[in-house]
Amino acid sequence: MKPAERVGVRKRLLPGGFFALHITCWRLVMTPRRSWAEPWKIKMVEHLRMTTRAEREAAIAAAGYNTFLLPSALVYIDLLTDSGTSAMSDRQWSGLLLGDEAYAGSVNFYHLEQAVRKFYGYKHLIPTHQGRGAEHILSQLCIKPGDIVPGNMYFTTTKVHQELAGGRFADVIIDAAHDPDSEYPFKGNCDLAKIERLIKEYGADRIPYLSLETNVNMAGGQPCSLENMRATRDLCHRHGVKVFLDATRAIENAFFIKKREPGYADKSLADILSEICACADGCTMSAKKDHLVNIGGFLAVNDDELAERARNMVVIYEGLHTYGGLAGRDMEAMAIGIGEAVQYDHMAARIGQVEYLGCQLIEAGVPIVRPIGGHGIFLNAAKLLPNMPREQFPAQALAAALYVESGVRAMERGGVSAGRDQDTGKNLLPKLELVRLTIPRRVYTQAHMDVTAESVIELYAHREKIVGLRFIHEPKYLRFFQARFEPVKGNKVLLD
Ligand code: PLI
Numbered sequence: 001m002k003p004a005e006r007v008g009v010r011k012r013l014l015p016g017g018f019f020a021l022h023i024t025c026w027r028l029v030m031t032p033r034r035s036w037a038e039p040w041k042i043k044m045v046e047h048l049r050m051t052t053r054a055e056r057e058a059a060i061a062a063a064g065y066n067t068f069l070l071p072s073a074l075v076y077i078d079l080l081t082d083s084g085t086s087a088m089s090d091r092q093w094s095g096l097l098l099g100d101e102a103y104a105g106s107v108n109f110y111h112l113e114q115a116v117r118k119f120y121g122y123k124h125l126i127p128t129h130q131g132r133g134a135e136h137i138l139s140q141l142c143i144k145p146g147d148i149v150p151g152n153m154y155f156t157t158t159k160v161h162q163e164l165a166g167g168r169f170a171d172v173i174i175d176a177a178h179d180p181d182s183e184y185p186f187k188g189n190c191d192l193a194k195i196e197r198l199i200k201e202y203g204a205d206r207i208p209y210l211s212l213e214t215n216v217n218m219a220g221g222q223p224c225s226l227e228n229m230r231a232t233r234d235l236c237h238r239h240g241v242k243v244f245l246d247a248t249r250a251i252e253n254a255f256f257i258k259k260r261e262p263g264y265a266d267k268s269l270a271d272i273l274s275e276i277c278a279c280a281d282g283c284t285m286s287a288k289k290d291h292l293v294n295i296g297g298f299l300a301v302n303d304d305e306l307a308e309r310a311r312n313m314v315v316i317y318e319g320l321h322t323y324g325g326l327a328g329r330d331m332e333a334m335a336i337g338i339g340e341a342v343q344y345d346h347m348a349a350r351i352g353q354v355e356y357l358g359c360q361l362i363e364a365g366v367p368i369v370r371p372i373g374g375h376g377i378f379l380n381a382a383k384l385l386p387n388m389p390r391e392q393f394p395a396q397a398l399a400a401a402l403y404v405e406s407g408v409r410a411m412e413r414g415g416v417s418a419g420r421d422q423d424t425g426k427n428l429l430p431k432l433e434l435v436r437l438t439i440p441r442r443v444y445t446q447a448h449m450d451v452t453a454e455s456v457i458e459l460y461a462h463r464e465k466i467v468g469l470r471f472i473h474e475p476k477y478l479r480f481f482q483a484r485f486e487p488v489k490g491n492k493v494l495l496d
Pocket of ligand 1: 080081082083130131132133155157158213217246248249285286287288296297
């Protein structure tokens, strides 16, 4: 296919590519359709700075080959995270001016409470400054030393809070989630047999709750089915084990349910979200993702007593229970953002953009996690750099090399993120050794996706020039944020 033809076909792709559940190559399954465009237009722009390769080589060396330590002014296209990086709408910005900055009982708290009750359905809202604030409170209140906390794959901050409370995380996600090539449509699902085994081995008394993440981040933004979430809840509740959702990307999960799970095609995202939330006793939430805001989070629960204890604790660590570390204006923007996030057109554009990038990489033969997930494209670094030992952190090296190549900032999601075993102190080496290209919501255009795809494809073509890394500084907690590295030989992560 000539490039011009390819562009024509791609332009028709969005957001319709979803009809293909088991995409091997979207060209084979696509039905021709009219062009499609984002359901928003741009009102204000922020200039991007392009850098030279020499500048980027110096910057990544100064950052200890950790993309988290790069100044954002030296980044061209920033795909580090979708957390707090969304573009807010004009309605959200106008909501900021309606901030009621009273210390107690801000009017915006009640707006947020209304929105959370309406869309998530939980009785009590405890706002927090972001998701990990809610994880901290839930873990401290529910986990006792020696407890086991099952979850459908670990998330970094969630797990560290469970461990700091004396608990131990146990992975109960289905095996397919650890296989980047599996095309299973609900790779976020829990394996019920694994949960049953844990209950048998440790007893339900030592399992305070199961942590059920929607659109599982570390698996590549992979959804759970409602059928599986209900079965998980029923099994846990039968044994008196509570279920708490990590609802951070629950609306993205709802979109995949609508597209993939029989019986949901005609339901609204809001209705599906309610059904998801009914599978749990409450949730922790990082509003910095689905809710299209730059800061914010909450804990929401049905249990009156737990809510009372959480309200008591939030005043110690976050702020009064009617602001939880947020300004009134932040709560207003969040309340408005929830309403925008459940709009089908928004979510189709958001996930469609991720798919647009992913399809270009698949077409070029770049190994990525399949099926394409909700919030980013995950490069399979282990497959891309098969000769680099895992001890040299292929994903960390690949992310650093991509920055040198193009100024695109991605992040490692592999051995460095996994950290060390609690008992042995040995490096954990998860099966998934990935680089995440995370797409901020409503921020970049398709042209940015094209540039990103070209950059990755170019790097893939000379991947043998990427040099492995070793630690020179390793923080104790969440080491991936602040660790520093050096190349195992020479002084470049990407040879000329
Ligand atoms: O970054 P916080 O504290 O607002 O939220 C923590 C958090 C909890 N759960 C999940 C599934 C997350 O993805 C999450 C944060 N994620 C980040 C920062 C990310 O880059 O994916």
